[in-house]
Amino acid sequence: MSPRKKAQIAFASAVTLLALSGVAAYVSIVRLLESEELVIHSLRVQSALGDFTNAIARVGRVATAYVATGKEEFLGDFQPYLDEVPPTMQHLRDLTKDNPSQQALCERLQQSTEQRMLLFQRSIELKKKYPKDETAQVRIRQQTAPFSSVTTEITAQMREAEDALLDVRQKASAYRLKLTILILGFTFVIALALFSINYRLLSMELTARERAEHASRALSAHVMRLQDEERRKFSRELHDSLGQYLAGLKMSFSMLASDHAEDSRYFECMQLLEQCIAETRTISHLLHPPMLDVAGFATTAKWFVEGFSQRSGVEVKTNLAETPGRLPPNLELVLFRVLQESLTNIHRHSKSTKAEVALKLVAGNAVLSIRDFGSGVPPAVLARFHTHDASGVGLAGMRERVRELAGQFEISSDSSGTTVRISIPLPAAAVAADASAAD
Numbered sequence: 001m002s003p004r005k006k007a008q009i010a011f012a013s014a015v016t017l018l019a020l021s022g023v024a025a026y027v028s029i030v031r032l033l034e035s036e037e038l039v040i041h042s043l044r045v046q047s048a049l050g051d052f053t054n055a056i057a058r059v060g061r062v063a064t065a066y067v068a069t070g071k072e073e074f075l076g077d078f079q080p081y082l083d084e085v086p087p088t089m090q091h092l093r094d095l096t097k098d099n100p101s102q103q104a105l106c107e108r109l110q111q112s113t114e115q116r117m118l119l120f121q122r123s124i125e126l127k128k129k130y131p132k133d134e135t136a137q138v139r140i141r142q143q144t145a146p147f148s149s150v151t152t153e154i155t156a157q158m159r160e161a162e163d164a165l166l167d168v169r170q171k172a173s174a175y176r177l178k179l180t181i182l183i184l185g186f187t188f189v190i191a192l193a194l195f196s197i198n199y200r201l202l203s204m205e206l207t208a209r210e211r212a213e214h215a216s217r218a219l220s221a222h223v224m225r226l227q228d229e230e231r232r233k234f235s236r237e238l239h240d241s242l243g244q245y246l247a248g249l250k251m252s253f254s255m256l257a258s259d260h261a262e263d264s265r266y267f268e269c270m271q272l273l274e275q276c277i278a279e280t281r282t283i284s285h286l287l288h289p290p291m292l293d294v295a296g297f298a299t300t301a302k303w304f305v306e307g308f309s310q311r312s313g314v315e316v317k318t319n320l321a322e323t324p325g326r327l328p329p330n331l332e333l334v335l336f337r338v339l340q341e342s343l344t345n346i347h348r349h350s351k352s353t354k355a356e357v358a359l360k361l362v363a364g365n366a367v368l369s370i371r372d373f374g375s376g377v378p379p380a381v382l383a384r385f386h387t388h389d390a391s392g393v394g395l396a397g398m399r400e401r402v403r404e405l406a407g408q409f410e411i412s413s414d415s416s417g418t419t420v421r422i423s424i425p426l427p428a429a430a431v432a433a434d435a436s437a438a439d
Helices: 003-069 072-095 100-129 134-255 264-287 290-295 297-312 329-350 379-386 395-404 428-438
Strands: 315-320 354-362 365-372 408-414 417-425
Touching: 003 072, 003 100, 003 134, 072 100, 100 134, 134 264, 290 297, 290 329, 297 315, 297 329, 297 354, 329 354, 329 365, 329 395, 329 417, 379 395, 379 408, 395 408, 395 417
Parallel strands: 315 354
Antiparallel strands: 354 365, 365 417, 408 417
């Protein structure tokens, strides 16, 4: 299985795990919130029990104080306090309506409270009517005592029940909180591990691809060097072998000139032989011009442009900067091959009748540009070139030659024409010589 496939599986697993853990975390958080809500509900019930107990205590305290002292000031608080008891009782019943056992206790508590409140009211009425009758008050207090005990007992039972519920709910809430944290932590660790695996696999694939591209470029450079060497060798063979044979043949024909002075066929053969010699020399020089090794790029470029214009009919304007010395041989060869390929493409494809060639030395770089005024490069071809998908010995070959020297290769094209521009760094010695010449 390829690293890319493994990376895709790891990424898909991580995404799936995150999705599942997200659902699990959501469910756990919902349950956690429900547990917290139950805890809050238990606390509210306990608070309502406290409010109810306080309300009853206030009524009893005011009633007892009035009966004991007979002061009218206590009667002003009795009725308001008495009116608070039913709402607090109803609030308690509402809070415990989901708990049948608590509802049963509430029912008993309400009955006991109502009886107790009636006794408080009777005690006050007797005090008003018979201020000195202590016997009746003692009898009422004796009747009130059992209801007071029942109220205390029931509220204690309800508190114990709510305390037990609160403990269970708090433990459940703590457990769900821990479970939520555990799920999120486990998911994070596993997802991080899967993403790390995915990153490592993608890095391995990227490294392998870079190595393959480097090997491909090295192979392309090696093939081009072999190609240049074969061109040089074949050029020399044409010149030294076939060229010499043709020259010897011409000398032999020249010796027969006096015997065939009036023969038109002789002169036709001589013209054809001279054309063969000239064409052989041209092909030999185009394969690898000896002038490039002797005179350098600028002189060779002018010679090539002149011959190209004669052969193709394309008018080429040149603007070649003077260099303080010879450029490195490998740089001159790349410049010449790009010029040669570009002008050949102009003649074959652009339908342009004019072209411009310029060489400049800019900021330590040799910049060569070739421009035509034709129909432009087809968008599909240009797109493949920009995505590094071009192949063959044309555009891709030029790009690989330039890249081998750490240069940049650019093509811009539209309906008004095409411009090929390369920029190759000059060696330090050439840059220093150029700076000295400028001074």
